[in-house]
Amino acid sequence: MQLLLILQTRGRSTAGELARELEVSVRTVYRDVEALSAAGVPVYSEPGRTGGVQLVDGYRTRLTGLTTDEADAVLLAGLPGAAADLGLGTVLATAQLKVLAALPPELRGRATKVAERVHIDAPGWYHRPDETPTLNTVADALWHDRKLRVRYGRKDKVVDRTLDPLGLVMKAGTWYLVARHGTAVRSYRVGRIVSAEPTGETFSRPADFDLADHWSTAADDFARSMLRVRARCRIAATHLRMLRLTNEPAAVAEALASASEPDADGWVELTLPSESYEVLAHGLMEFGEYAEVLDPPELRARMAQTAARMHALYHPH
CATH class of the missing domain: 3.30.70 (Alpha-Beta Plaits)
Incomplete structure (x- = not known):
């Protein structure tokens, strides 16, 4: 499917280019082309310096619908590093291919032009992002509304907490977990989470909780509290x-x-x-x-x- 979407989006490509894009061997590309052809997809390859693999002109597959995970990942399209941190890098790449394949040629070219000319680099200068080995576990619990048991490093000690993860925020390249502990909603720097594991229990998110509003208010309160x-x-x-x-x-x-x-x-x-x-x-x-x-x-x-x-x-x- 990924090979088919690439051909539909970009047109003729060499087997070498496709192999590098898909991280497979050239032999695998040719085998997949044969499999697509056997399945009724009008794809063919031409040998030689100007040859390559391509679809018959005018062919378009309708199999471009986004999965739930892919639709979620599209929201992080401007932050590929963030998507990778959350374990959505591959999903995002597939989703972007599907979106491009669904666009008419003139809009597809414009979207590709924007991607070639605009890049968002979230971390600030002279800033080294935290190591976040627990981020995938935290994100998985967040997606599925699962309680987390964490060990969190403070300046002077490590504390144990059972949290209801409500959201993840990236601020200047640093990940923060917004979570409920008891009845209080607090922010935890993910790089300071020493360990994290799901408890096996689920929880119900507060119906009126808005992550962006909460973060804005909490950030303002924190900034004012620092002015001693x-x-x-x-x-x-x-x-x-x-x-x-x-x-x-x-x-x-x-x-x-x-x-x-x-x-x-x-x-x-x-x-x-x-x-x-x-x-x-x-x-x-x-x-x-x-x-x-x-x-x-x-x-x-x-x-x-x-x-x-x-x-x-x-x-x-």
Whole structure:
């Protein structure tokens, strides 16, 4: 079937090209061509440099219906790496062939052109994706509404949990499992799941659960919960845009909401939140002479000390 769909989608192909695509030998390709021909499919091969395997012009099979798994995989068509992580790589490839085979020639060419010119690379720069050896087990439990018994690694220990998997989210190349533990719905980094096995029990998904809405709310709540310290600062209005380069969106939103009108010198006073004074100091140093910490005293002292050490490095005498 896959050989038939490739020929229908792409037209004449050499036996070598088909063998590489299907990951079989050239001999297997010719054997399959003979089997298709014996089954009544008008397929033939021509020898020589310009030859190849092809269908009689105008022939189209109607056997292009998507299976349930293939239909699910089409939703991940823009993220082939994600599909492979979930064990759907081969299924996705077959589904894409079926979709292309079902398109009229002019639309098929356009779809192929888009695939050749647009590629989505989800992970951020300088980011190495987690090792996720349990992801296939987690995904299988998710597809079939099965309870999972997992061992989950925290910073200081490994804990045992029995979870109802409700969804998987890929954020900047990292997989997270959204699952119910008791009555609470929480997020678990899949790379920290040491082991996972189905309990043999199934569960009923909450009828009103929306994965995208839950993730958006949980992500916002998490970002705000990380903003544990605050500093009162003066920043040149011309450099306020730099806040977005060194701070989380939630911190920027809070800071700008607290900002005063620019004074006579064009400076704005605001309260900038962050996860720690160390992080704050690092970010504010990038403003150079265009930012001043007013409060708290310990952060102001840290900034002064760092500036003095930098001055000593560049002006040793």
